[in-house]
Amino acid sequence: MNDAGAATHDLAVQAQGLTKRYGDVLAVDGLDLELPAGQFFGLLGPNGSGKTTTIHMLSTLVRPSSGTALVAGHDVVRDPVAVRGSIGLVFQESALDRTLSVAQNLRFAGLLYDLAPATIEERSGELLELFGLNDKRDRAVGALSGGMRRALDIVRGVIHRPRILFLDEPTIGLDLPNRRAIWRFIERLRASTGMTVLLTTHYLEEADGCDQVAFIKSGKIVQRGTPAALVDALGKHIIEIEAEALDALVASLEARLGPALCDGDVAMFRHPHEDASGLAVLQGELAGRVAALRVRRPNLNDVFLWVNAPR
Amino acid sequence: MGQCAALIRLLTRAIEMILRPIYAVIEREVVKMFRQRTRLISAMVRPLIWLFVIGAGLGAVMARTGQTDYQQFLAPGVLGMTILFGAMLAALTMVYDKESGVMRMLIIAPVAHRWIVVAKTLAAALAGLIQAALLLMVLGALGFLSWRMNYPLLLGAILVTSLSCAALGILVAAFTRTLDNFAAIMNFVIFPVFFLSGALYPIANLPLALKTAAMLNPFTYCVDLLKHAMLEPLASGPASDLRPGLDLLATSGFTLLAVIAASWRFSREEVYAPLIRVLTGKRD
Numbered sequence: 303m304n305d306a307g308a309a310t311h312d313l314a315v316q317a318q319g320l321t322k323r324y325g326d327v328l329a330v331d332g333l334d335l336e337l338p339a340g341q342f343f344g345l346l347g348p349n350g351s352g353k354t355t356t357i358h359m360l361s362t363l364v365r366p367s368s369g370t371a372l373v374a375g376h377d378v379v380r381d382p383v384a385v386r387g388s389i390g391l392v393f394q395e396s397a398l399d400r401t402l403s404v405a406q407n408l409r410f411a412g413l414l415y416d417l418a419p420a421t422i423e424e425r426s427g428e429l430l431e432l433f434g435l436n437d438k439r440d441r442a443v444g445a446l447s448g449g450m451r452r453a454l455d456i457v458r459g460v461i462h463r464p465r466i467l468f469l470d471e472p473t474i475g476l477d478l479p480n481r482r483a484i485w486r487f488i489e490r491l492r493a494s495t496g497m498t499v500l501l502t503t504h505y506l507e508e509a510d511g512c513d514q515v516a517f518i519k520s521g522k523i524v525q526r527g528t529p530a531a532l533v534d535a536l537g538k539h540i541i542e543i544e545a546e547a548l549d550a551l552v553a554s555l556e557a558r559l560g561p562a563l564c565d566g567d568v569a570m571f572r573h574p575h576e577d578a579s580g581l582a583v584l585q586g587e588l589a590g591r592v593a594a595l596r597v598r599r600p601n602l603n604d605v606f607l608w609v610n611a612p613r
Numbered sequence: 614m615g616q617c618a619a620l621i622r623l624l625t626r627a628i629e630m631i632l633r634p635i636y637a638v639i640e641r642e643v644v645k646m647f648r649q650r651t652r653l654i655s656a657m658v659r660p661l662i663w664l665f666v667i668g669a670g671l672g673a674v675m676a677r678t679g680q681t682d683y684q685q686f687l688a689p690g691v692l693g694m695t696i697l698f699g700a701m702l703a704a705l706t707m708v709y710d711k712e713s714g715v716m717r718m719l720i721i722a723p724v725a726h727r728w729i730v731v732a733k734t735l736a737a738a739l740a741g742l743i744q745a746a747l748l749l750m751v752l753g754a755l756g757f758l759s760w761r762m763n764y765p766l767l768l769g770a771i772l773v774t775s776l777s778c779a780a781l782g783i784l785v786a787a788f789t790r791t792l793d794n795f796a797a798i799m800n801f802v803i804f805p806v807f808f809l810s811g812a813l814y815p816i817a818n819l820p821l822a823l824k825t826a827a828m829l830n831p832f833t834y835c836v837d838l839l840k841h842a843m844l845e846p847l848a849s850g851p852a853s854d855l856r857p858g859l860d861l862l863a864t865s866g867f868t869l870l871a872v873i874a875a876s877w878r879f880s881r882e883e884v885y886a887p888l889i890r891v892l893t894g895k896r897d
Contacts, residue, residue: 363720387723397717401645413637414722416630458718 314339314466314498315360319369322355322521329355331521332369337498339465344509344529345502346602347518348610353502354394356518357468360500361391374465387415390464390497392456394471400444404435404454407443408461415462422461429457432494433487449480453487460491466498467491473505481505506602515602517609525609529602536600536608537572541581544568544594551591563611570604573597634724635732642703642736646743656699656744657751660691664757667813685759685847688752689839690812695748696774697832700741701803704782707733708789727876730783734872737779738772745771759847766857767842774835777864780871781806781831787875806832811840816854831867834860 315337322330330352337343345353358364360373362382371378374388398407405426412422430436433453443451452472460467472488473481485508492499501512509515509529516526525532541559544567545551552562552569559571573581578597585595646653664687672683710716719729752758785802809823810816810832816824827833838860840853 361721383723383725386721391721393714393717395714395717397714397721399641399715399718400713401648402641406641406644410637410641411718413640414634414718414724416633416723 312339313337313372314341315371315373315500317360317369317371320356320359320366320371321368322352322359322364323367328521330359330366333518333521333523335371335516335523337466337500339498340496342492342499342511342513343501344512344515345500345518346506346509346515346606347502351518352521353518354470355521357391357470357500357502361389361468362386387462388465390459390462390467392459392467392469392472394474396443396451396455398443398451398455398458401442403440403442404430404446405439407454408458411458412461417462425461425463426457429461432490433457434483447480449476449483452476452480452484456484456487456491460495460497463495464497466500469499469501471502471504473503473508481508485511506606509602517606519610525605532605533600533602536605537574538576538599539573539578539581539597540600540604541571541573541584542568542594542596542598543571543588543592544596545592551588563607565607567593570607572600572608631724631728634722635728635735638719638729638732639736639739642706642740643743645706646703646740652702653744653747656695657748659698660695660748661751663687663691663694664752684757686844687813688758689843690810690836692745692748692771692843693774693810693812693832693836693839694807696741696745696771696835697778697803697807699744700737700775700778701782701785703740704733704737704779705786705789705792705795705798706737707783707786708792712791726880730787730876730879731872733786734776734779734783734875737782738775741775741778742771745775759843761846763842763846767839769861770835770838770842773838773861773864773868774832776868777831777835777871780868780875783875784871787878806830809833810836811854812836831864834863834867838864 313336315335317333317335320330320333320335321328333352333356335356345356347353355364359366360371360378362373362378362385365379373385376384376388378385399410402410408426408429409419409422412425413419417425426439427436430439433456435450435453435457438446438450438454443454446454456469456472459469469488473484476484488499489511491497501509503509512529514527515529515532516523517532518524527535543551543555546567548564548567548569552564555569555571556562559573561571563570581597588595664684668684668687668691675683707716710719720726722729749758753760781802785798789798805826809826809830811827812832816827816833819827834855837853837855838857841857841860844853
């Protein structure tokens with residue numbers, strides 16, 4: 303579209319001090335974000351942390367209270383139409399017209415992006431093939447399963463070959479097979495187009511495949527890095543202790559094991575060393591006082607829990 | 614010179630980029646209109662009921678007092694009513710789009726949001742236009758239409774009426790969040806606009822309060838224009854109340870203002886920020 307812009311901007315997204323205030327509430331608080339083109343980026347955080355507002359500001363649907371953002375080289379405030387032309391956006395809820403057929407929906411979406419009908423036909427064919435929907439062209443969208451509708455919503459979001467695709471909880475509300483299918487589609491799409499993808503998700507295991515993730519809390523990015531590095535920085539092992547009189551036990555162990563994270567009747571400690579042999583001693587000491595003691599590898603879920611732990 | 618040509622190229626390209634999205638909205642409206650057959654059939658039956666039931670009933674009363682053909686008088690009003698309902702209901706689908714989520718596709722399209730309002734207005738006007746054409750065919754087939762009409766003016770009047778009614782519908786839609794208010798819209802907008810318009814009776818003899826209301830009603834001027842086109846060539850009985858020039862000025866002025874007001878309202882963030890939160894199903 304804008305070739306000069308593409309050449310000079312290797313950053314797909316460049317945000318500085320991006321802030322959104324709703325009355326007294328700071329939904330997004332001075333967010334800085336740089337996304338290299340082609341990256342698969344996960345923005346992770348609990349409900350209300352500002353993920354969706356961030357996506358809305360980057361996609362020009364919400365005006366930042368302050369700060370700037372360039373998306374595909376275009377300023378979100380000064381040139382929202384150009385930004386919208388270079389991005390694809392898939393919402394948590396369907397944007398499709400249930401009364402129209404699959405092909406009619408894609409035609410509508412394509413025309414909105416100023417694509418020629420022949421181009422829409424051609425790309426619909428390719429994308430529906432890629433997403434395993436090629437036999438559903440003339441089916442009414444209302445008659446599709448939830449998983450197929452979500453897949454079609456993504457097809458709808460990329461029919462104009464955006465440089466950046468925003469996926470806001472693309473798998474929310476889907477069962478496991480459908481979630482896996484959606485991820486296969488996104489992988490295929492990335493492989494065939496190389497587009498930048500910015501994702502938010504609740505299912506953190508899904509973010510494992512991201513090139514980079516950022517954890518957002520109360521509108522601020524609190525941790526950022528590759529999933530492997532973040533997990534690694536957390537610790538080499540997680541020690542989980544399950545017991546009835548947990549509080550007293552935790553208090554007695556924190557001096558030795560560092561701060562604990564309690565979740566119901568399970569307490570978790572981080573163990574920074576690869577060598578876990580010392581834990582056998584602990585196991586012996588605690589025998590009889592705990593219901594279970596487990597040592598396992600940390601994952602992104604743990605990073606999420608520690609990031610959002612009440613301090 | 615070169616700069617000028619470049620500017621023209623840029624402008625042409627900008628217009629082209631708007632045209633296809635506008636066409637998309639119009640195409641969808643037409644596809645949906647012909648799919649919803651009951652909506653189309655009832656749009657044809659409603660005016661016929663007015664014409665043959667109300668028209669015949671009141672016509673009988675008036676004939677006793679020596680008045681002329683009431684059914685004939687009613688024809689432009691009923692045509693206007695068909696356009697009013699057709700265009701207004703089509704424009705109000707914008708509210709349905711907000712609720713169902715199709716608005717998501719529209720607000721992320723690479724066009725300024727005011728063009729969504731313009732596109733919806735044009736689509737609704739086309740819906741009114743098509744229904745007017747269908748009704749004329751039905752009336753013609755039933756042998757009810759006098760063929761002595763001012764056709765160019767009729768075409769113009771139908772066009773202007775369709776646009777005005779669509780603009781009114783868009784204005785209402787821009788200020789309406791859910792279709793729960795539909796009954797209220799029917800009661801407080803569509804019916805008063807229809808009854809206080811001269812569609813059913815000449816406004817000249819109305820009491821002052823009602824006459825004032827009628828003169829403030831843009832639909833009055835639409836109906837008057839339709840009367841000019843359909844009744845004047847017959848030169849019999851009560852015809853129009855106003856001059857066609859005034860009608861044109863009032864209707865086109867209203868259309869322009871209504872569309873500007875609606876697009877202003879639609880582009881304001883405090884209006885569409887909650888909308889976006891509803892559309893994306895999240896408050897964070």
